[in-house]
Amino acid sequence: MLRNYLKTALRNLWKHKLFSFINVFGLASGMLVCLLAMIDIKGAFDYDSFHPHTDRTYRILTDVTDKANDERAFATTPLPLADDLSRNYPFVEATTRVIRQYGEATANRKQLQVIASAVDPGFFTVFGFRLAAGQAATAPGTVVLTRQTAERFFGTANPVGKVLEHTGLGPLTITGVFAKPPTKTHLNFDMVVSMATLSTPDWQRKRADWTQYSQGYTYVLLKPNTPTETLEASLPALASRVTTGIRFATEKGYTFRTQALARISPSREDLMYATYEPTAGKLEAELGVGLLTLLLAAFNYINLTLARSLSRAREVGIRKVAGAMRWQLMGQFMAESVILSVLGLGLAYGMLQLVKPMPFVQQWLIGDSQWETNSTLWTVFVVFSVVTGLLAGLLPARVLSGFQPAQVLRSQTGLKAFRGVTLRKSLIVAQFSISLLAMIALLAMARQQQFMATADYGFQREGLLTIPLNGMPPARLSAQISQLAGVDRVAATVALFGDHGGNWQKVYRQKAKSDSSITDVFAADANLIPTAGLTLVAGQNMPQSASDTASNQVLINEEAVRTFKLGEPKAAVGQTLWLSDSTEVQIAGVVKDFQFTTMVWKIRPLILRYQPGDFRYLTVKVAGGNPESVKADIARIWKRLNPYEPFAGQWYDDFLYNRHSHTDDLSFMGLLLGLAMSIACLGLLGMVTYTTALRTKEVGVRKVMGASVGQVVWLLSWDFLRLLLIAGTIAMPLGYLASSFFLMTFAYHITVGVGLLGLCFGTMLLLGGLTISWRTYRTALTNPVNSLRNE
Structure with a gap:
């Protein structure tokens, strides 16, 4: 009997190639994300398993x-x-x-x-x-x-x-x-x-x-x-x-x-000073995304199977008249579903080989996990695919096997759901709602990262070349670079603006009091102000001298003036602060606020102090002309002074863009969105294909009565376009809320406006509309003679 089930199932799948492809691709897309999540979960439980006495x-x-x-x-x-x-x-x-x-x-x-x-x-x-x-x-x-x-x-x-x-x-x-x-x-x-x-x-x-x-x-x-x-x-x-x-x-x-x-791994509670193990929340989120994507594919299978319910209902009626029991019919339909799921697992493995080299996948998911040769994990994969097939096929099998022979052989009763809305239409709305919600969230993330990469941080970023010193004495390299034509100024710093800052520490207003505040003490020399285009609102720049006393003359930003309650910027000049190592420093000047860390944090108190022992970067201001030529000259000086270390200079614009754009992460999330949208569009294509096939004779009659191609396309398309509009009505408010909550984690962020929501909704309508119109247009062009020949 099982052999007969398999043989019949394969024949049915081969007969309906389009529907079979849609289901296999959809299930493979969902399984791909689930496989990645399961590999990462296995890796999380494998942490520290090599120790001898765990x-x-x-x-x-x-x-x-x-x-x-x-x-x-x-x-x-x-x-x-x-x-x-x-x-x-x-x-x-x-x-x-x-x-x-x-x-x-x-x-x-x-x-x-x-x-x-x-x-x-x-x-x-x-x-x-x-x-x-x-x-x-x-x-x-x-x-x-x-x-x-x-x-x-x-x-x-x-x-x-x-x-x-x-x-x-x-x-x-x-x-x-x-x-x-x-x-x-x-x-x-x-x-x-x-x-x-x-x-x-x-x-x-x-x-x-x-x-x-x-x-x-x-x-x-x-x-x-x-x-x-x-x-x-x-x-x-x-x-x-x-x-x-x-x-x-x-x-x-x-x-x-x-x-x-x-x-210890995965971490099941929120610990202060936690170590580097993955958290259970991260793994649950990964598996949730995978199961959600798989759910979309399961919707497709249910949708398309129920869409073909009329033709399969006649098959059920004939089988029942011939003496088939209901459990036998359910077994037949479940066998088809399991075969599709196993084929989806094979395709998912092939897709996994394609995405495996992606940086995001290597860093955050599978990494060094030894999964391809793990028989236990492969057993889980196979069992998972079989269970997926059984669950996806359970509802269609129960519905189709429950048809009464007398009813289905004499009428064409469709499958009805609550309040006149068919179950098939509800599933299409759910698919596109989820896809549109993901699209809004992803576009909001992409725009936020683009904003962080290109925003005005309050300092000059064009024409600046950053050079990590990697142990080279800054004075020696700076002296030779300063002599090059096209070099305006050279500044030395402990870190780069727009990153994590310098050295966070407690700074005190009075040595004997507890009026402290966490402040970034940023090592820099006097050239930083003109090089980065910073503005002094009071006082003067820190001294140019390289003497030890120069480190006691510091610059602070306006936020530090407010935090330490120093009054107006002019009044702050000449006052003193105490560092965490009990060093007293005097305020030489006040710098206009600028964003020296990432956009995640608000502008915080800042102290610019001359500390040559902490210098790690040179920032070179290139004055017009041919900046790439100047960069090449600096690279030659570097090679001469440090032949064993490669030159790693990059433009400040490039540093900020690479630091905040996270293109690898967006590429992987874009892949997930593409899979979700593909599943939805393929499911819609299958529904449109089947529906238009049922209405071919109606189209022929309407064309004979004088209907134009455009009228026929609109007639066939409107029911499906209405579903996309309903999906947009549901998903756009949810997408707005989800994106707003995400953006609230940044101190400075974009706003989710009508433009962003409209772009996502328009993209969904375009993709869905193309899917619908491509099939309905082909049906509208059908010759009425061919469709009415057998009447």
Whole structure:
């Protein structure tokens, strides 16, 4: 019987090729997104699976209660906790702390941003990071690099034994190189430094301070056969013991709890100072998008199958008269649906191979996941496709198999739904509503990113060339560039405007008071003001001198004047502020507000200070002429001074555009939108094709009676165009609300107006109208003689 089902199903699918193609393509499009989501979900659960003792390794979390009785969970703990657990609890086999350190490292004439993790010797026991070369870093001033970091600094050369200079940790001797881990890990780092390296008095104090619970992460390896409850039960008493007598500033206290290493990824709760594991919300959103796209395809299958209900109803009637049972008819229809779904899975795999190289897919979805050779995952794929086919075919199978032979063999009763609106039309409206909603949201995102890439940030961006120094002394390079014809000025800065800013820190109005505000202290020289076209509203520029005293003369922006309540800009000149390191600085001038970070944040307080040790970029102002020629001359100077490092200069316009446009992300989201719109249009095409086929004789009669081609096209099209109008009425308000909520996350953003909504609605009408008119026009051109010949 099953063989007969399959044979009959294949014949039916081959007989109706257009409908079969529409269904296979639609199901494949939905499955493509679902496959990407399932691969990413599998990768999320594979995090840290390569460690040797995942069943008895735990991270300690800190639950902090403030004086308003609000609780917050921290992924971090006080630094003394690891030593206390090792010393006082015999069921603990090993502990380790991980302290993240951000900064720059210099080696082999290269200066790069790196993420360092300071760890205890137990790190190499608790975790399973294997060494490809050398040995673990346990002595003071030693470091182990990841393979990628070693290649960034040294290429293919062996780095073991060489010295790397870190801005915050000093000189570090490389003792080893990690092998690439088999799976991803929540412990994302570029290098691992021995904890003994942190030996300054400040670090010694932090390592004994129980009040600071945000300094580092604590991991515990229990002895074999030790139940989790043993560790969990000991933590409340431990927290009570170590906090007795402590007077917190803003907290009532804290407690500890465990988190199994295998449960860290995906993250199921919002933790302060979380690590790099994916969140459950991200995975749920991905799967939701995939299932929504698949739902559109399932709508198509239901829609087209019910559209063919008249012809299939006669088939059902004849089969029932011949003695077929209802469950046998349902089996036949379900077999067709499953075959379509399996064919869709094959096409989805082919489409996956095409989108796999896309940067967005590699970075955010499948990445390094080993999925193509995973038999379990392929079993899930196949089962998923079969279940999809069964669910998609269930409703049509029940409806079609329920027809009564006497009714369907003597009449042509259509399938009715609630209040005279057919189910088929409702599904078309749902498809185009979802597609239009996605189109509005995507266009709003694209326009916001275009706005951020091209907006007026308040500083000059044309004719500016940015050069990352990568460890080269700025004075030497600046002196030679300044002598070139076509170069107007050269400024040195710590970072580039329009990015993340410089160095956020607390700045105080008075040294002895708590009137602080988070302020960006941005290292720059006096050339920055004329180079970037900034405006001084009061006072004067910072000194040109390279002496140490020059760093005490600073510029602030107007927002800093308001934040520190310094009165008018003129009154602020000459007043003083205190930096977080207790340095007193004097205000030399006030700069007009400009956007020195991204458009996500409002303009914040800013201090421009001369700090030559922090300079990381040169900004060159090119005066007219041939800017590309000047850039080539600068590249030659760079090559002469630093032959081992490629020249990475780019125009400021290009930097801001690349920083904010996110074309890779938009390309992938555009692909999803294209799939959704294609599914909707193909479903509409199938419906129009079938409906016009039923009305061929009507068209012939009308043409014989004198109807024009245009009148026939309008007659056949109006019912479907009305569905598109209904979809627009539903989707445009929802799209406006969704886009507005998204744009509210930006301090400066575009507005969703009539133009944007009208463009999306017009595009949907154009695509839907072309789909409808193409088929109805062909039907309207049919010769009446051919359609009426058999009457």
